[in-house]
Amino acid sequence: MRPTRARFSDDGADLALLERIGNGDRNALRDLYNTYYHPLLRFIYRITGRLDLAQEGVNDVMLVVWGNSRSFGGRSSVSTWIMGIGYRKALKLLASSRRWTDRIASAPLEDLIERSEVLAEQSDDNDLRDLLDEALRHLSAEHRAVVELTYFYGCSYEEIAAIAACPVNTVKTRMFHARAKLKKLLPALGKDAL
Amino acid sequence: MTTEPALTHARAFELLPWLVNGSLTGTERDAVESHVRACIACRRELKQQQRLHSAVRARRSADVSAEAGFDRLDRELDETARSSRLWRRRYASAAPFAIAAAAGLAVLAVLLWFTPLPQLDTNNYSTLATAPASDVALLDIVFAEGATAAEMQELLNDIDGEIVAGPSQLGRYSVRLGEGRATSATVTDLLDTLAADPRVRFVGPSLADLPP
Numbered sequence: 001m002r003p004t005r006a007r008f009s010d011d012g013a014d015l016a017l018l019e020r021i022g023n024g025d026r027n028a029l030r031d032l033y034n035t036y037y038h039p040l041l042r043f044i045y046r047i048t049g050r051l052d053l054a055q056e057g058v059n060d061v062m063l064v065v066w067g068n069s070r071s072f073g074g075r076s077s078v079s080t081w082i083m084g085i086g087y088r089k090a091l092k093l094l095a096s097s098r099r100w101t102d103r104i105a106s107a108p109l110e111d112l113i114e115r116s117e118v119l120a121e122q123s124d125d126n127d128l129r130d131l132l133d134e135a136l137r138h139l140s141a142e143h144r145a146v147v148e149l150t151y152f153y154g155c156s157y158e159e160i161a162a163i164a165a166c167p168v169n170t171v172k173t174r175m176f177h178a179r180a181k182l183k184k185l186l187p188a189l190g191k192d193a194l
Numbered sequence: 195m196t197t198e199p200a201l202t203h204a205r206a207f208e209l210l211p212w213l214v215n216g217s218l219t220g221t222e223r224d225a226v227e228s229h230v231r232a233c234i235a236c237r238r239e240l241k242q243q244q245r246l247h248s249a250v251r252a253r254r255s256a257d258v259s260a261e262a263g264f265d266r267l268d269r270e271l272d273e274t275a276r277s278s279r280l281w282r283r284r285y286a287s288a289a290p291f292a293i294a295a296a297a298g299l300a301v302l303a304v305l306l307w308f309t310p311l312p313q314l315d316t317n318n319y320s321t322l323a324t325a326p327a328s329d330v331a332l333l334d335i336v337f338a339e340g341a342t343a344a345e346m347q348e349l350l351n352d353i354d355g356e357i358v359a360g361p362s363q364l365g366r367y368s369v370r371l372g373e374g375r376a377t378s379a380t381v382t383d384l385l386d387t388l389a390a391d392p393r394v395r396f397v398g399p400s401l402a403d404l405p406p
Contacts, residue, residue: 037260156217
């Protein structure tokens with residue numbers, strides 16, 4: 001059985017809301033906000049690593065949507081457009097804070113690998129999830145975003161390219177390097193492999 | 195029955211995450227699946243990516259209410275709208291003045307556009323070396339350094355002239371000629387004569403306006 005893709009919105013409904021937002025309908029903005037709040041919050045949080053930045057980022061994104069809903073050209077789905085705004089906001093917030101980068105730079109990389117090796121022997125997926133949080137922080141923000149968009153949001157590589165405003169080959173390359181680094185950081189990923 | 199095009203190992207390996215998340219479609223998905231069936235390295239990698247996929251999806255999301263976030267956004271939009279109205283009101287009161295000023299500037303620009311530029315009147319332009327015009331009745335004279343007041347008066351009497359201005363800082367006097375001497379030929383002769391006079395250091399037709 002094929003895994004189902006993570007989808008959090010319906011494009012037709014989003015378009016209708018966007019049209020009402022273009023006419024200054026604050027209730028439509030509330031509806032769209034409620035639809036996108038958690039996906040955006042999680043996405044920006046996964047990129048920046050800070051909940052306060054993520055909350056700020058969600059409202060920044062929605063302010064852009066409020067001010068630019070009429071200029072939405074329909075070249076992509078509404079969700080791709082909004083996640084693209086979220087991606088750029090997240091990178092901007094991360095660049096301006098810098099504290100997150102400093103924190104992950106000081107994380108003990110060798111400890112992480114060692115703990116993952118122990119985990120591979122014990123075969124505990126809950127612990128793997130905890131270590132994954134830590135391992136993902138060792139990736140660049142762009143690589144984290146591709147992993148998150150692929151595996152949590154179920155985006156195709158074309159959608160990710162549209163969100164990150166880069167060529168599809170760049171998406172594939174980022175994912176390739178992210179996978180390689182995660183495998184190195186998390187030997188537990190390879191346990192029970194064929 | 196359709197057959198999917200064969201993929202290289204590198205290309206199939208690269209696409210495995212999107213096979214795992216179910217976003218590959220059509221012949222591309224079929225080609226990757228076909229390659230995975232035949233490739234042990236890709237099957238191993240697929241297994242790892244499935245574990246990674248599960249682990250990423252199982253990670254906890256922040257449990258934060260959207261309501262509080264929207265209330266903040268709502269207040270921010272109200273605040274923005276209020277400052278925008280204030281701004282419009284403040285500048286709306288100044289708008290009539292701005293419009294009047296702009297209109298005034300526009301009228302001035304139009305007037306300037308249609309006003310002919312001042313032409314240099316070459317007929318009236320003269321230098322000290324230019325021959326005096328026929329109606330010249332005023333001379334500029336600088337007396338010689340040692341000239342006494344009596345000598346100066348004597349010279350003025352000779353030319354039927356009268357000092358009407360001066361001396362300037364440079365010692366120049368403006369001298370009006372009597373009516374009988376104000377013809378072009380007379381003035382030209384007079385200038386020659388005065389230029390040769392030892393009581394005069396400099397003489398020429400005056401560039402100053404004739405005083406009333």
